[in-house]
Amino acid sequence: MNRTFAGSLAAIFALLGLAALRYRPPPPGPPALRARAAWQRALGEETPHPVGSAHDAEIRDRLIAQLRELGYRPEVIEGSSCGSSRACGRTRSIVARREGREAGPAIWFNCHYDSVWAGPAVSDDGAGVSAGLEIAHALAQEPPHRRAIALLFNEGEEPGLLGAELLVRHKEFLDDVAAIVNLEARGTGGPSLMFETSAGNADLIDLYAKAIGRPMSNSLYYAIYKQLPNDTDLTVFKRAGLAGYGFAFIGGTARYHTPLDDLAHGDLGSVQHQTEKALALVRALADTGDTMMAPRAPIMSPTRDAFFFDVFALFVVRGSLLLTRLLAVLAAVAVFLALRGMRPKLLHALSFVLSVVLSAAIAAGLLALLHPPYPWLAQSTPSAKLEDRWAGAWAILALVGLVLAAIAPEVSYVVVLPALVAGIFGIAAAHRRTWWAAAVAAPAIAAAILLLPIAWLLYDAMGTVLLPVSAAVFAILFALVFPAAEKIFARAVTIPASVVSLLIAIAAAFAPPFSPDNPKHENLVLLADEGKAQWIVEGPSSLEPSFRAAAQFSEKPGAPLSWLPRYKAFVAPAPSPGLDAPRLDGVRVEGKLLRATLVSPRGAPRAGVVAPESRVRAIRFDGQAPAELTSKNRIAMSPLAMPGMINLRWETMTAEGVPVEMDLEGDGPFEIVVWDQSPGVPAEGKALLAARPPEACPVQDGDRTLVVRNVRVGR
Numbered sequence: 278m279n280r281t282f283a284g285s286l287a288a289i290f291a292l293l294g295l296a297a298l299r300y301r302p303p304p305p306g307p308p309a310l311r312a313r314a315a316w317q318r319a320l321g322e323e324t325p326h327p328v329g330s331a332h333d334a335e336i337r338d339r340l341i342a343q344l345r346e347l348g349y350r351p352e353v354i355e356g357s358s359c360g361s362s363r364a365c366g367r368t369r370s371i372v373a374r375r376e377g378r379e380a381g382p383a384i385w386f387n388c389h390y391d392s393v394w395a396g397p398a399v400s401d402d403g404a405g406v407s408a409g410l411e412i413a414h415a416l417a418q419e420p421p422h423r424r425a426i427a428l429l430f431n432e433g434e435e436p437g438l439l440g441a442e443l444l445v446r447h448k449e450f451l452d453d454v455a456a457i458v459n460l461e462a463r464g465t466g467g468p469s470l471m472f473e474t475s476a477g478n479a480d481l482i483d484l485y486a487k488a489i490g491r492p493m494s495n496s497l498y499y500a501i502y503k504q505l506p507n508d509t510d511l512t513v514f515k516r517a518g519l520a521g522y523g524f525a526f527i528g529g530t531a532r533y534h535t536p537l538d539d540l541a542h543g544d545l546g547s548v549q550h551q552t553e554k555a556l557a558l559v560r561a562l563a564d565t566g567d568t569m570m571a572p573r574a575p576i577m578s579p580t581r582d583a584f585f586f587d588v589f590a591l592f593v594v595r596g597s598l599l600l601t602r603l604l605a606v607l608a609a610v611a612v613f614l615a616l617r618g619m620r621p622k623l624l625h626a627l628s629f630v631l632s633v634v635l636s637a638a639i640a641a642g643l644l645a646l647l648h649p650p651y652p653w654l655a656q657s658t659p660s661a662k663l664e665d666r667w668a669g670a671w672a673i674l675a676l677v678g679l680v681l682a683a684i685a686p687e688v689s690y691v692v693v694l695p696a697l698v699a700g701i702f703g704i705a706a707a708h709r710r711t712w713w714a715a716a717v718a719a720p721a722i723a724a725a726i727l728l729l730p731i732a733w734l735l736y737d738a739m740g741t742v743l744l745p746v747s748a749a750v751f752a753i754l755f756a757l758v759f760p761a762a763e764k765i766f767a768r769a770v771t772i773p774a775s776v777v778s779l780l781i782a783i784a785a786a787f788a789p790p791f792s793p794d795n796p797k798h799e800n801l802v803l804l805a806d807e808g809k810a811q812w813i814v815e816g817p818s819s820l821e822p823s824f825r826a827a828a829q830f831s832e833k834p835g836a837p838l839s840w841l842p843r844y845k846a847f848v849a850p851a852p853s854p855g856l857d858a859p860r861l862d863g864v865r866v867e868g869k870l871l872r873a874t875l876v877s878p879r880g881a882p883r884a885g886v887v888a889p890e891s892r893v894r895a896i897r898f899d900g901q902a903p904a905e906l907t908s909k910n911r912i913a914m915s916p917l918a919m920p921g922m923i924n925l926r927w928e929t930m931t932a933e934g935v936p937v938e939m940d941l942e943g944d945g946p947f948e949i950v951v952w953d954q955s956p957g958v959p960a961e962g963k964a965l966l967a968a969r970p971p972e973a974c975p976v977q978d979g980d981r982t983l984v985v986r987n988v989r990v991g992r
Contacts, residue, residue: 285718292725296733299590300493302468302526302546308556309549311414312407315343319390319410320403323539325956325979328366328391328433329882329929336390340371340430343410347417349373349428354444359925360437361904362508366928368433370440375416375426377563382455383425384562385521386412386555387441387510389434394956395800395979396538404526404543405460406430408552415556422563424455434510436928441513442904456481456562457521458555459511465537466544467528468590469551470734472498473511475520479583479597485522486585486593488561489554494593495586496687497731513904524554527734531795534977542794584687588726598686605682605693611700612675615707615716671699671720691731695724791972798976801965803851803958804837806985810853811837812965815846816976827968838985840887840922840950852961858986859884859953862934866992869941875927876934879984881953885926886937888949892991894940896925939990946991954983 319339326332337353344351351373359365371390374383388405392398409428416426433439444450459473471494474481486492511523526547532538585595675696681689699720706716791797802813812828814820820830828849836842857878864873875898877884886896895902903925927935930953958966958980966980 285721288718288722289725289729292722293729293733295589296730300468300730300734302466302544302550303491303553305545305549308411308415308552309407309545312411312548312552313543313545315410315414316399316403316407317540319343319406320397320399323397323399325394325397326390326392327394327882327928327956328368328436328439333391333432334369337369337371337430337432340390340406340410344371344373344413344428347413349375349413349417354440356443357899357901358433358439358443358446359898359901359903360439360442360513362437363903363924364437364439364926364928365898365901365903366433366436366439367899368431368440368443368929370432370444371430373413373428373430375428376421377425378421378423381424382453383427384559385427385429385454385457386559387429387431387457387459387514388461389431389440389510391432391435393435393534393977393979394981395534395975395977396536397540399539399543400465400526400529400547401462401533401538402434402460404462404548404551407548408460408555411552412556412559422560423565424563426559426563427453431510433928438508438510438513439928441510445513445517445519451517451519454514454519457511457514457519458558458562459509459514459521459523460551460555461509461523461525462547463507463525463527463530463533465529465532465542466547467526468493468734469524469526469547469554470494470498471522471524471554472502473509473523474499475511475515477520477581479581479595481520481522482583482585482593482595484561484565485558486595488557489593490557491553491590492587492593493590493734495731496584497586497691498734500685500688501735516904522558524551526551531791535796535798535974536979537794537796537974582687584690586690586727587730589730601686601689601693602682604697605678605689608693608697608700609675609679611704612671612696613700615700615703616672617707671696671703675700691724691727694727695720698723789972793971796972796974799969799973800975800978801958801962801969801980802846803854803962803982804848804985805854805856805858805983806838807987808853810851812849812851812962813837813846814965817847817973820847821968821970821973823968823970824965827964854959854961854982856982856984858984859951860986861937861951861988861990864990866941866990871937871939871941871990873937873990874934875930875937875951877930877953879953879955880930880932881955881982881984882930883926883928883955884930884935884951884953885924886939886949886951887922887924888939889947890921890923892942892947893923893949894942896923896940897938898925898927898935900936900938941991944991946989948987948989950985951988952983952985954978954981956981958982 319336320326321335321339322332324332326336341351341353351371353369353371355367355369357365357367377383386409388409389402390406392401397403409430413428416422429444431440433443434441471485471489471492485494509523509525511521514521526544528544528547529542532542582598583595584598584601585593587593674692678689678693678696681692699716702716702719797817799814799816802815804811804813812830814824814830824830824847828851830847830849833847834845835848836845837848838844859875859877859881861873862876864871866872875884875886888896956979959982962980
């Protein structure tokens with residue numbers, strides 16, 4: 278049995294090495310080099326280019342010029358829209374169309390060319406734009422496909438999916454879409470994963486499996502993504518009933534939405550991978566038949582969802598959710614048939630559960646105390662007969678498989694399939710004891726094949742917060758093969774592993790958690806509110822001594838904005854910047870409707886209005902109101918979605934300002950808050966900017982200046 282244990286353990290580590298080898302982007306080739314060069318031509322200066330900015334307009338003009346050089350006749354779709362995250366603005370998206378041999382809806386490719394305020398967006402979504410330009414180049418060299426292909430270079434994704442919101446308001450767009458391929462990034466490197474589809478995805482997954490040469494996806498990713506607070510343009514398109522796929526790479530997440538999302542850190546292999554996958558899928562969709570691609574047709578039925586997973590990026594296994602439920606029942610029956618003649622005690626089942634739970638709990642505790650950057654595992658199993666320990670583990674997993682198949686069938690395969698293998702080999706071992714070694718090894722290896730790629734890639738996506746999950750995964754695998762070891766051999770492995778894990782944790786406690794290449798996120802904000810100015814450092818849970826030496830910061834985070842009590846940050850007094858506050862011009866009340874123009878005298882690009890819900894039922898900018906359906910991005914919304922307050926912001930301010938309408942409740946005057954915001958801080962903040970440590974950098978909206986004014990309105 279020692280040989281079975283050693284062989285199983287060696288197989289698990291070999292599979293881990295295979296996951297590390299297979300789940301990485303390919304080496305960059307000519308497509309990536311052409312794509313990056315085309316994006317650099319469009320990008321010009323490597324600086325942020327948020328929606329509505331002059332730099333964004335320059336990029337748009339250069340994109341249009343490049344598409345014309347390739348023989349396209351690009352069009353600009355322009356208009357105002359609002360997202361469900363309470364952001365509004367005017368966007369200008371580019372569409373370049375390649376007509377097909379047949380009339381009918383087109384296959385749409387989507388990316389976005391705007392950035393956040395903090396970074397130049399070379400990867401998010403410059404990698405998507407790069408891929409789009411290379412796809413345009415490739416299609417221009419090919420004869421027409423069966424269906425038309427429309428390349429959409431979207432604007433306004435970052436503040437609230439504004440370009441997508443504008444498009445779905447137009448019936449001609451909805452009628453023209455057969456399917457959409459959306460490219461995103463949540464980092465600066467790593468392989469391209471297909472992490473999102475529309476509902477009723479069985480046919481979409483079947484096409485994906487046939488079209489992609491090195492598939493990396495599974496239904497567990499999508500199930501996890503649906504629970505995360507992130508949105509993409511595909512969120513909006515799916516809400517409108519359109520079918521599609523979402524791709525992204527997720528390595529280097531600490532550089533996401535920061536100044537380090539630049540050319541120096543952008544992975545050309547990731548660009549190659551995104552381009553290869555998107556082009557292959559666009560081509561396959563453009564040549565597929567009418568039955569699958571009828572607009573908003575049977576493929577959209579949730580009853581046709583599939584479970585699916587790739588096997589080390591070689592091929593895709595897929596099936597209906599009904600099938601995974603049937604397999605769960607079959608696995609449970611097989612396991613419990615294998616248990617006939619055994620008398621597994623509850624203790625044996627609990628020992629397996631406790632080894633997994635305690636491993637995850639220890640990892641979570643050490644993570645909270647020490648913030649280690651590496652996973653670890655320390656676990657052991659009580660001594661018992663081989664058959665008893667096998668029975669305890671797989672009885673539990675068979676039951677878990679049944680529960681998951683009932684409540685989350687798209688993720689149940691990670692338990693159901695290894696349990697089915699265990700049941701089949703267990704039945705054989707019950708009749709011939711020489712099969713017990715295979716009964717132990719085979720399901721553990723099956724579990725490793727399914728779980729190791731997921732643990733490897735999810736750690737890239739979510740960082741050390743996933744260490745308890747990684748610990749649980751390894752605990753499951755080791756607990757399944759440890760029964761094959763004799764007691765002395767198990768101790769020879771477990772005790773040294775525990776010691777090594779403890780040493781790694783201690784070393785991690787003394788290792789710096791951040792570096793200039795893997796930074797922590799800190800923004801410096803100057804707040805000018807009714808003549809009172811404050812410095813704000815947002816992001817850190819504790820403030821560096823360098824900041825405290827530069828200004829008199831509070832000991833604990835405070836709430837600098839009375840109308841946003843959930844917004845907490847470190848604050849310090851600041852000299853008055855002498856900036857003009859935003860204002861409402863031309864205020865007039867017509868019955869229960871207030872009209873005005875929101876103006877930023879200092880030329881800030883973003884401005885907003887906050888009003889009490891007891892007096893204002895709705896706010897509209899330029900005639901636009903937020904999308905009615907709630908965004909998935911509740912974390913981004915939560916600081917602004919305050920109880921009892923209604924708010925809206927405009928992302929693309931001009932000198933003329935933006936028209937505002939408010940639907941009023943009640944009678945008499947009341948106060949609202951108007952504010953504007955601009956990137957960067959005045960010269961007075963130079964010392965504080967210098968105080969930010971080299972291992973920290975701004976993120977998302979970055980360093981900025983916020984000016985606030987209270988305005989009395991109504992009559």
